[in-house]
Amino acid sequence: MHIQSLFPFYLLVALPHVLGQDNRNPVLNDKTDAFINQVLADWRSPGGVAVAVVRRDGLGAWNIETRGYGKATINGTKVTEKTLFGIGSNSKLFNVLATGLLINNETLSPRLSWTTKIASVVPIWGLADSTASKEATILDVMSHRTGLPRHDYSYKWSDDVPTVIKKLKFQRPSAEFRDVFQYNNNMYTLLSYLPTVLLPSKVPLARYVKQHIFDPLAMTSTTYSFEVANSGGQLADGMVRQVTNVSDPFGGIPRAMPYWSVTGGEDGNVLSGAAGVISNAAIWLQTLLLDGTKPGTNQSVIPAAALQRVSAGITVEVAAARFPELSPVVYGGGQARSTYRGHEIIKHDGAVPGFHTQITRLPFDDLGVAVLTNDNDYGNLIMEVIKGNLLDEALGLEKIDWNSRYQALVSTPLVPATPRPPNSPLPSVNFTSLAGTYNSGGYGKFELCLVKPHAPSASSSCMALAANISSILPGAINTNIPTFIGTWDSPWLSHVRLTHFSGNLFNVSALTSLPTGNASAPYWAYGDSVTDFGAYAEFVVSSRRHIGLGFTGIWGAESSLKGGPARERAEVWFDKA
Known part of the structure; x- marks a missing residue:
């Protein structure tokens, strides 16, 4: 699991002479504040949201804005720029970039590549489909085209990474190999095993990412460890509605959810590769916009070629756009690529119990937006509404009423469960x-x-x-x-x-x-x-x-x-x- 203190940006403030300052009008202004607070009210959110907006001008100067809204905890603590959220599947990018670092490692023998077959480097690997088992490459597993569906109920907290991998050969595929996109967290658990199986030190993914990404980027509040994140008192509660009236989709009693993943410490656990981080979003957005270079320096932390490879489309994730201002979506590795109102975007969503996150960058506009929320039930839609508003504001576009559009989706009546037939026949045994x-x-x-x-x-x-x-x-x-x-x-x-x-x-x-x-x-x-x-x-x-x-x-x-x-x-x- 990856935990990110969403926005402790004191490190950036400490280096103004290095990072410069973009003097464009702020995106997080009074209008934006009012809008986000109204969105939380409209959805009757028991939680809150943290946002970061980073922009770079033509001279290389950065404008970095971070702000919190709503409630971080059940006790009413407010979300601030230092509040920590679990980022869920936005952890996948750290995982697949760790693979990119291994590919760039000239000391490995034999060398690793994006087209390396999994069977050649992970002896315990196997799938029910013999062709997929033999031919699947790193590109196949990172782009979700192995033929396996999610099978999310297959892995247990009591499993370790090798156990999850060994289970794969017994799970039924739902499509042909390389036929369609089917999201699968287990494939990122597989990728998380590569540092352990390939390096002499047998290092777990969490330690490898900390050493090679978090520490070089000074992402000091980004961690895989619940204990580390919780020790500073900044970790948000996941907030959920205990529904008392099914006809009121936004109602219910606010409840705090226990943090979803508390085991493993800084070594991580079975889900570190798929959903494990708690993190510094602004530093990370800048690094992504700089093709892997540490902000304020010329130090390459992540090979640009690796970041470009995982950000390029391989499979079609969404074949038809939901709204006319959007486009179909292609998926690479821990990154999805599409357009928003004619502007190319690269993004990924994350969801774990209690948290939803979205980290988005517009490479041709030198713009990045991160939205993190602890609203378990509707955070996935709330973050889309807020992201759309922030992009419209930053790009100077006429605002779209995303709030009404997404609320209309929720207002659709749910399908009632089919009642048990009267005088229902009994099973064939007692x-x-x-x-x-x-x-x-x-x-x-x-x-x-x-x-x-x-x-x-x-x-x-x-x-x-x-x-x-x-x-x-x-x-x-x-x-x-x-x-x-x-x-x-x-x-x-x-x-x-x-x-x-x-x-x-x-x-x-x-x-x-x-x-x-x-x-x-x-x-x-x-x-x-x-x-x-x-x-x-x-x-x-x-x-x-x-x-x-x-x-x-x-x-x-x-x-x-x-x-x-x-x-x-x-x-x-x-x-x-």
């Missing part, structure tokens, strides 16, 4: 027979516990879960419907719920037990919804009473497998132990 431990080569093990109706012969761990379920996941169990709960050691959920629908079919929900801060009702269930997300599970009982479990709607691809037996059409298959 419910208690379906409980137990299930294993998948690509996803690992989990125990599925029958919590309704009561299972007197359940394991001790299931008995404990059932006894505490009303406290851990209050309101998440309909006592009129047979329900299974499984504990899931994931960054994205704490429990999976299977509620009986018909026969061997069960609806699937991903739930997270979050603290309330209230001793009398210590937890609430995030993700419990009356909407239909299309995920379901199907049990299969063989003639020899072997039980299997197939999941559909969870692998993160646009389409699911069709036809054939349940095992063949399942996206993920588990066998009961």
Whole structure:
């Protein structure tokens, strides 16, 4: 994970004679302040936002503006330019540029290149598709064209990087190799392994990036370590709405989310390559606009060729623009390239529980904008609204009402969940027979516990879960419907719920037990919804009473497998132990 103190720019202030000063009118002016505060009010955000705008004039002088708005913590602490946010997938650029540094390392033997095949450097690598397994290169994995969909529920906090890589060969592809763009965090976990597997020191990615990028750029508040970020008292809370009225999309009780990734320290953890940083956005934006050169110096920290390679399009991420002022999007490595109102932009979004970020640069306009927010629910849209307004202001364009456009998207009614049919047929075996431990080569093990109706012969761990379920996941169990709960050691959920629908079919929900801060009702269930997300599970009982479990709607691809037996059409298959 990568944590960035969003904008401690005292280092830049300390070097005015080196960096110069661009005297153009500020972008973060009274009008901008009023606009951003109004956006937070319109979305009824429980959190806030930090922004940075960097501009360079024709003489090389920089104007650097940073400001915070709204709430950083549940206690009402305000966001400032020093507030730290997790930047999620904006960490991928640090990861792939570390690969670029390895490619530039002349001491490696054999030398690494962008077209190096993964199988030649990572012995534990493999995919279910034999062609992809043999032929996939660094370019393929960084541009998300291996054929694998997201499979985000496959990795666990208890996994290490080699374990995640070894699981890949058991995960089903949803497309042909090099056919389409399919975002996959696991491929960046794979890339994060390269410093460890190639260098004699076996250094983890987090240490390598600190030594070769953070420290040379004096990005002192950028870290992979929760402990380091939290020690200064500047780390924001991820803020979430506990929805109490589904007809009011912006309402709910404000809650603080525990920081999503607290393990690993400065060595990082299993998700460091995909989503691990907390960071100095203004310094980073300047470095990107300078093609990898440290601001205020002629020191090349990142090879320009590496930055240009990862910023150039390889795959088509978005084939058709959502709005007429935008364009299709191509993806390189940790960077997406498109246009905004005729101006070329290079950007990436980041999202982890509690945080959304977007870091954007306009290379032909010498302009960079970073927007970071701790609004878990709508931060992805809030940052688009604010980014658009800041670009319009900086470029001197007539303002587009992005706020109304994106709020209209949220106002679309949600699809209600299909109710369980009356007199629904029972499974082919009794419910208690379906409980137990299930294993998948690509996803690992989990125990599925029958919590309704009561299972007197359940394991001790299931008995404990059932006894505490009303406290851990209050309101998440309909006592009129047979329900299974499984504990899931994931960054994205704490429990999976299977509620009986018909026969061997069960609806699937991903739930997270979050603290309330209230001793009398210590937890609430995030993700419990009356909407239909299309995920379901199907049990299969063989003639020899072997039980299997197939999941559909969870692998993160646009389409699911069709036809054939349940095992063949399942996206993920588990066998009961």
